[in-house]
Structure formats: structure tokens, C-alpha cells
Amino acid sequence: MARRRLAVTIKHVAADAGVSLQTVSRVINNEPNVRPEMRERVQASIDRLGYVPSIAAQRMSGSKSYLILALNDRERTIADWRARQGTDWVDQMLLGGMLECAEHGYRLIFELVDTHEDHLERELGAALAALQPDGAILTPPHSDNQEILRILTRHHVPYARIGALGDEDGGSPAGVRVSMDDEGGARLATRHLIDLGHRRIGFISGPAEYRLAGWRVDGWRAEMAAAGLDGHAWLEAGDFSYASGARAARALLARAAPPSAIIASNDQMALATIEAARAAGLDIPRDLSVVSFDNTPLVRFTTPPLTAVDQPIAETTATAVRLLIEAQREGATPPPAALLPMTLVTRSSTAPPPAA
Amino acid sequence: MARRRLAVTIKHVAADAGVSLQTVSRVINNEPNVRPEMRERVQASIDRLGYVPSIAAQRMSGSKSYLILALNDRERTIADWRARQGTDWVDQMLLGGMLECAEHGYRLIFELVDTHEDHLERELGAALAALQPDGAILTPPHSDNQEILRILTRHHVPYARIGALGDEDGGSPAGVRVSMDDEGGARLATRHLIDLGHRRIGFISGPAEYRLAGWRVDGWRAEMAAAGLDGHAWLEAGDFSYASGARAARALLARAAPPSAIIASNDQMALATIEAARAAGLDIPRDLSVVSFDNTPLVRFTTPPLTAVDQPIAETTATAVRLLIEAQREGATPPPAALLPMTLVTRSSTAPPPAA
DNA sequence: ATCAAATAGGTGAACGTTCACAACAAACGC
DNA sequence: GCGTTTGTTGTGAACGTTCACCTATTTGAT
Structure with missing residues (x-):
């Protein structure tokens, strides 16, 4: 797996705009004491190159991380969730994926993406550059969004598509599919x-x-x-x-x-x-x-x-996580698709027909 | 706000164990070619110092980020959520907080923490060191967990407590409280x-x-x-x-x-x-x-x-996020507590009494 | 014994960003 | 005109970790 060295950094922007790193940094952080024309020139380079600051690097040099942690009681949340036994998309997806992640030392980040027009390229790109995740999980209707798949591929982020339609992508190695039956x-x-x-x-x-x-x-x-x-x-x-x-x-x-x-x-x-x-x-x-x-x-x-x-919704993300992580291991070739069975929960609304 | 330079780094471990940085790195990543006794010595130092590798730094030098992104259609998720209009803890908390975060360029990470015994110190500490978040939101029953508050304080992470009991902490500046009425x-x-x-x-x-x-x-x-x-x-x-x-x-x-x-x-x-x-x-x-x-x-x-x-559950996290972010701004002093009103949704199960 | 290989450990550079500080120019008061 | 402030840009170091490469030691085969 080739090292990824494609990210456009502050250095590229500086070279492009013909200024120092520091000046670019100032523009990014909206600091004062930059001439408007200079600010504009740098901003132009940023936009043209599609530069996005790396959270990791920012964090390294002591700035904000722009992350807020929502801490939840693990046991209780899981108990609640099991007790409910039901299928609430967000809940189930999130928790199923999170628990699987935790087992492998990973962490799941839930991200809402806005597919509107130009937003997509910028926002998703920003998220990927900032977080540099080891994988991404797509849920409908994203699972079949070619634009998203393209962006992920360009950023070299392997993905798992949940409930995706089919094999239109002639076996692109980056993608795994997980579906419910x-x-x-x-x-x-x-x-x-x-x-x-x-x-x-x-x-x-x-x-x-x-x-x-x-x-x-x-x-x-x-x-x-x-x-x-x-x-x-x-x-x-x-x-x-x-x-x-x-x-x-x-x-x-x-x-x-x-x-x-x-x-x-x-x-x-x-x-x-x-x-x-x-x-x-x-x-x-x-x-x-x-x-x-x-x-x-x-x-x-x-x-x-x-x-x-x-519907095994929770298993859906859990499986996606597992496949993504397995695929990271050198030499491993996990199956390109998984089909999860549904189960029937029998309660009291069904009985033999009147006549029988 | 003083810069935080308290984190124990690989350097401290190396000094403590009397080995080079690289050797410590090898132990952390379970690489071969380290003598068992050496490995043990380093591990002892790691444990004693409570060292946790920084994801940011790891990411910088090209390793994994241990993050997996779950991408969800923003519009659809929000629509679903609004349509439901109901109160599902996880859903509501997560999405309310996430949308507020998005508006300020932040990102919300949902984290399940296990309060069992010694786990707590290690796991929460690891999460904080790895992610180095700008703030944390506590939900019941964590909101009143003194151990968690202590750890957060030690890591200098400001927090917001949702549904916390009271003012036992004599106005600790780190904490904000958000409650429902x-x-x-x-x-x-x-x-x-x-x-x-x-x-x-x-x-x-x-x-x-x-x-x-x-x-x-x-x-x-x-x-x-x-x-x-x-x-x-x-x-x-x-x-x-x-x-x-x-x-x-x-x-x-x-x-x-x-x-x-x-x-x-x-x-x-x-x-x-x-x-x-x-x-x-x-x-x-x-x-x-x-x-x-x-x-x-x-x-x-x-x-x-x-x-x-x-119950305004979504507003609960949204408010927590807002207060946390506001508190970051130099000189700002947001209120130390917020009480969110509940509303009555009138449907058809109430009517004048029979006699009336 | 001798040389090649394998093992165990160390050294310096690199990752992308910000911070502290230096340098220089322009504007100002007198 | 001179010293002083203010605004604008650049420079080098630092953040914590891993990578590529190097040196020593041990092992094993001839």
C-alpha cells in the first residue's frame, strides 16, 4: 500500500502565492496585520489548490482540535439500546459501528455530509483532509453517489457501502458492500x-x-x-x-x-x-x-x-467496520460483499386464518 | 488560558526507561526485534507514567489515524429526525450537538465510556490524550461522576454537564451546567x-x-x-x-x-x-x-x-456545545448554567372532564 | 576461524502547522 | 530630522511520532 503523499499543504500554498508559510497561516486563522491584497492573493491560492489545514498538524503545534467529545455511559447506553431491540437508524448504526470499532482500538466518527452542489467537494474533502480517517462507511443514499466515491478514491480512503445497489463499479478494490437481505x-x-x-x-x-x-x-x-x-x-x-x-x-x-x-x-x-x-x-x-x-x-x-x-441495522455498520479494518491488514483479502440475513420476531399479531 | 504542556510523551518514557525514542515506539507498535526484558522495562515505564500516544502526532508521521468516518446524508438525516419529532436520547443528543458544532466549524465525537474500576482512568485518559478535544459534554449519569470530572480537569478539558445535580462544586470555572426544566x-x-x-x-x-x-x-x-x-x-x-x-x-x-x-x-x-x-x-x-x-x-x-x-433533548447538547465554544473565546464569560424549558404537545388524549 | 546474515538498538530527518521573535517599512509626534 | 510606535512579513524552532538508515552485537553455516 503506497504511502499517500498527495495532500496539498501550507507549503504548496505559500509557494504558489509567493509568500512565507507564516503569512498563509495568518490568512487561514484570520489573524490581523495582513494587507488585504496579500490576504486575497493567498486566499486565491488556497481556493485554487483546494487546500485544507490538517487538524493533526494544527493540534501538534498547540492549536485547537475543533473536536468536542460527547461522553456517554457505555453500559447504560448499550443496555438502553438492547432493551429497545428496535430499529432506529441513527441509534443502531452508530452504536453497532462504535462497539465494533472499540474492539479493534478504532473510533467511529459520525459525519453528516451535505451533497448540495459545490459544497460536497469542499466539505467532504475538508473532513477527509482534517481527520484523515482509515476508512469510511457510506449509508444510503450516499452508497451509490458516484461523486462521493470519486472523492474518497482520490483521497485514498477505503470505503464500505451499505445497502449499495450493485456491481456497477467493476470490482473496484477500494469498495466493500454490505447489504441486508x-x-x-x-x-x-x-x-x-x-x-x-x-x-x-x-x-x-x-x-x-x-x-x-x-x-x-x-x-x-x-x-x-x-x-x-x-x-x-x-x-x-x-x-x-x-x-x-x-x-x-x-x-x-x-x-x-x-x-x-x-x-x-x-x-x-x-x-x-x-x-x-x-x-x-x-x-x-x-x-x-x-x-x-x-x-x-x-x-x-x-x-x-x-x-x-x-432489520440487522447495527450489524450492518459493525460488519462494515470489521471488513474495513481487516482490509487494512497487509495481504488480507476480505470478501468484497456481505449479505446480512433478516430475522422474524413473532409477536401476537399473527395466527391461523379464520376458516382454517 | 495557559498553554497545556503536561502531556507525558514518548520522550518522557524513553528517559524513564533509559532507552531511545525509537525503542519505545517499537514497543508501542508491537514491532519485532525488541528483547523481551527491554520490552517489559519500557512497558513498565509506559504504565507507570500513564503514557498514551497522541493520535495527532502519529498521524503526522504517516501512521494510522484509527478513525473511521460514518458518512450520512445530512439533509435526509435531519429530515428524518425532524419528522420523528420525538425524543430518542441518542439520536436527539447526537444530532442536536452535531448541527450546532457544524455551525461553528467544530465536530462532535460520540464516545462511550466504561466507568468500571480502573478502566475509567485509562480509557478516558487515552481518549483525551489521543483526541485532545476542546471540550467534553457529560450526560447522566456521568454528569455527577466526580472521578470523570477530576480526569477532565487534570487534562484541562472544559466540560458541560447535562442534567447535573447541583452546585456541589463551588463554582469550578471549568464546568457549565445544562438542564431541562x-x-x-x-x-x-x-x-x-x-x-x-x-x-x-x-x-x-x-x-x-x-x-x-x-x-x-x-x-x-x-x-x-x-x-x-x-x-x-x-x-x-x-x-x-x-x-x-x-x-x-x-x-x-x-x-x-x-x-x-x-x-x-x-x-x-x-x-x-x-x-x-x-x-x-x-x-x-x-x-x-x-x-x-x-x-x-x-x-x-x-x-x-x-x-x-x-423534552428539549437536542437543545440540551446544542446548548452545551454553544456554551463550550463561547467559553473558548478569550475574555468571554458565558453563564455557568442554562435551564431549558419543556413544551407541551397537545394531541387528542386530553379533553374537558366528563362532568364539566 | 571467517564471513554472511539476522537481531537489537540508536540517530537524524521528516510530517504540517503554529509560536516567539526578528526585521523592515511606514507613519507619527515633536 | 530623530526616535518611537505601529503594521506587515519572514525565520527558525518546536510540537510528538515514525521512517529510513546506520552501528553494534549475536548467530549460524562453511
Whole structure:
């Protein structure tokens, strides 16, 4: 692995602008006593060269680190988090990744990046130059952002892409992919219902622009087909919102041959479904079984608590961290992709169908 | 503000062990070609002096940074977070602090610390030495951990304590305190119910070992007293768990003179309360009004959605960050403490009492 | 015994930035 | 005009660590 010596330093800027290092430093730190024209000239060089001061070096010579630590009780935070058992993106991602990092002596830094226009290049570049991380983890929708991938590559930062689409990059060695098995999760839910005896299983899909929404439909359809059931009739489109879920559920229940079970592509739509069922005078799970996707804390406190497909979000970042760290070891060649299985959490919203 | 030159460096270790810098470096990095006895001697010095390598310096000379960046779509994360509008500790704290940091060119690092025994001194010390942050934010239960405060002080890291108990430290200049007005929140909820015409307002408290549980009771009691109502009769003790909430709610409803409204000290107990009321054949809000505390996402999707007191958790870290940064500015003397008001989010679980 | 290799340790430079101080010019008071 | 301040720029050292290279010692094969 070649040493990276590409960073543009204060020295380059000084040479470019024809001034001393100190003058550049003064401009950077907005110190007084620099002639405006000089300041302008230096700033121009900085902008043109895309120079960003290195936090490490700044820290070395006694300046600020521009870092603030948020200290949290490890045990308690973990306990809380486990207790919740649910799927809150930020929480789960952050903590899953952090714990894995801690085990290897690494540290995870959560960074919000703004993809707006020119911001991206500057901000992300600044973050990379300042922190000089050993790796980066991309979450949707960044995972497929070519611009970001380009910048990371240019800075020689290896990355892991979570929930990335596919192999468009013909096996670029820098990138690892980690995904959750949405299709498998949907199959799990469907099979559970089939095993209970259901034949007419409805599905409320997510918005088409989310790939995972499609995969979930695919899983349901595949499992229905495998059981010789109709994987087309009881499909209604939603968009992950409560309102769309309510609409879809009402439409399904109003059918001439209504489903005896409904799988909703996310929790909010599942909540809407049980509410719609209740409004229609149906008892859950006696008259209608409902399975949810995501397993956020929400669905544990509904009446009845929902059977749900759980996403391994925490494992997602944990795996990404592990793969990144392994890849650092000379000679090691970790797998270029990992697919994490989903699990089904059975609660009381599913039962055998009325007729059975 | 005096320059800090207290850190123990590789040089001190080398002198102490009577070897060269390079040998110490070799030991640190577990490189081969060091005699076991030598390695042991150096390690002893390292341990005794409490030496921790500086990430900044390591990074300078081309080694790893041991940092991994988790990149997240800023806009989307913020949108998600706002949409949720709820109170998930980690999420809210992290994002509130991060956005404030970003505005000032700072960066927030979330760090789990293990308070177990000797770990604390070493781990926290390592984190501080490695990252050399400009400030630290403590959350409960760390906010009152004297050991942690001592270590921070020794490393000259100014800190902000969130939800800290009190002024035991006779105005130590290093510390800022940020708290949420639990009592005020409880008053808000109580006043809301009084304004609706309720006279018998029940209160389900949290566990005594949490100070905030006491403050919430105080607020209810104070407001009841101010309205000439009985602030003792309708109190039942809970412990923040669903089960304890159910028990307390049943007890309140079984009274000879049951309350027409109940305030639960947290969301889970509020959920238990509406479930208990429903089991008792009561309609909410027609027969019983319920107000919840915390306002987690849970209470927006119950039937009916709950009126709740919202905790300004995000503002808590944001304020801490702001105060820490302000304090850095030479000559500035920010207030030593901030008390953030809670707000009442009115939904459909509260209405005038039946008789009124 | 002799020479090559391996092992154990040390030395000086480098990393990118800021600090303390020196140097010089311009502006000012008298 | 002269000394003094004020504003502007440059110079060398320092921060804490690792890297490349060098020197001594030990080991092993011939």
C-alpha cells in the first residue's frame, strides 16, 4: 500500500502565492496585520489548490482540535439500546459501528455530509483532509453517489457501502458492500404466514424509488409462487407513510376476496393497517394477521404487539467496520460483499386464518 | 488560558526507561526485534507514567489515524429526525450537538465510556490524550461522576454537564451546567388539565433514585397547590416501566374518587395507562384524559395520539456545545448554567372532564 | 576461524502547522 | 530630522511520532 503523499499543504500554498508559510497561516486563522491584497492573493491560492489545514498538524503545534467529545455511559447506553431491540437508524448504526470499532482500538466518527452542489467537494474533502480517517462507511443514499466515491478514491480512503445497489463499479478494490437481505426478510414473513395456513396474503409495498421496496415485493412474490399461491392479486402500493398504508389496507380489505393476512413493507403502514382493520370491525389476529417490516420500537407497544421482520441495522455498520479494518491488514483479502440475513420476531399479531 | 504542556510523551518514557525514542515506539507498535526484558522495562515505564500516544502526532508521521468516518446524508438525516419529532436520547443528543458544532466549524465525537474500576482512568485518559478535544459534554449519569470530572480537569478539558445535580462544586470555572426544566414541564401538563376543567388529576411518578422523577412530582404538586387542589391524594408510584404504569393506573382508577385525568411521568407508563383505561371500559379522552412525559415517537401512533410534555433533548447538547465554544473565546464569560424549558404537545388524549 | 546474515538498538530527518521573535517599512509626534 | 510606535512579513524552532538508515552485537553455516 503506497504511502499517500498527495495532500496539498501550507507549503504548496505559500509557494504558489509567493509568500512565507507564516503569512498563509495568518490568512487561514484570520489573524490581523495582513494587507488585504496579500490576504486575497493567498486566499486565491488556497481556493485554487483546494487546500485544507490538517487538524493533526494544527493540534501538534498547540492549536485547537475543533473536536468536542460527547461522553456517554457505555453500559447504560448499550443496555438502553438492547432493551429497545428496535430499529432506529441513527441509534443502531452508530452504536453497532462504535462497539465494533472499540474492539479493534478504532473510533467511529459520525459525519453528516451535505451533497448540495459545490459544497460536497469542499466539505467532504475538508473532513477527509482534517481527520484523515482509515476508512469510511457510506449509508444510503450516499452508497451509490458516484461523486462521493470519486472523492474518497482520490483521497485514498477505503470505503464500505451499505445497502449499495450493485456491481456497477467493476470490482473496484477500494469498495466493500454490505447489504441486508430484504428479499429474504420478505420470504421469511410470507413463509411464516403460509405455515400458519394463510392462502390469501396481501402485501403493501413501498415507493418504487427505493430499491429495497422492490426487493421486499420480490421476496413475497417468490415465496407465494413457491407455495403455488397468487403473488400478484393482493398487492397494493404504498409510500411508507401512515396515510398511504391506511389507504392500501382499506383497499385490500374492501376486495371481494379480502386477504386473511397482510404484510406491510414498513412499520408505519403496518400501524395504519391494524387501525384500518379495527375500524372495519376486524379483530387482530383472529380475523386478520398482520406482519410488519423494520421492527422499530413502535410495534412492540401496539395492541396487539406486531410480528415483524427485524432489520440487522447495527450489524450492518459493525460488519462494515470489521471488513474495513481487516482490509487494512497487509495481504488480507476480505470478501468484497456481505449479505446480512433478516430475522422474524413473532409477536401476537399473527395466527391461523379464520376458516382454517 | 495557559498553554497545556503536561502531556507525558514518548520522550518522557524513553528517559524513564533509559532507552531511545525509537525503542519505545517499537514497543508501542508491537514491532519485532525488541528483547523481551527491554520490552517489559519500557512497558513498565509506559504504565507507570500513564503514557498514551497522541493520535495527532502519529498521524503526522504517516501512521494510522484509527478513525473511521460514518458518512450520512445530512439533509435526509435531519429530515428524518425532524419528522420523528420525538425524543430518542441518542439520536436527539447526537444530532442536536452535531448541527450546532457544524455551525461553528467544530465536530462532535460520540464516545462511550466504561466507568468500571480502573478502566475509567485509562480509557478516558487515552481518549483525551489521543483526541485532545476542546471540550467534553457529560450526560447522566456521568454528569455527577466526580472521578470523570477530576480526569477532565487534570487534562484541562472544559466540560458541560447535562442534567447535573447541583452546585456541589463551588463554582469550578471549568464546568457549565445544562438542564431541562422537569418541574416546569410537569406544571405545564398540570395547568393544561386544570384549564380544561379537571380537578382530580392523578400523577404516576418515576423511581425515587432519579432526581428528575422527583422534580416532575414537585411540578405537579406546585401547580395543584396553586389552583387550590389536592396535590397528594392522587399520587401513585411507578418505576418508568410499562408494568409499573399499568399497576399504578389500575390503582388510581379503582379509587373511590378516581381522577378524571392522569399524568404519567414517562411514555411507557402513559401507554400502560391508556391500555388499563381501555380495559376498564373507559374512553380516552371522553372519560379520562392522559398526558405523557418524554414524547417519544411511540405516543404519536397510539389511539388516540397522546398529549405529551416534550423534552428539549437536542437543545440540551446544542446548548452545551454553544456554551463550550463561547467559553473558548478569550475574555468571554458565558453563564455557568442554562435551564431549558419543556413544551407541551397537545394531541387528542386530553379533553374537558366528563362532568364539566 | 571467517564471513554472511539476522537481531537489537540508536540517530537524524521528516510530517504540517503554529509560536516567539526578528526585521523592515511606514507613519507619527515633536 | 530623530526616535518611537505601529503594521506587515519572514525565520527558525518546536510540537510528538515514525521512517529510513546506520552501528553494534549475536548467530549460524562453511
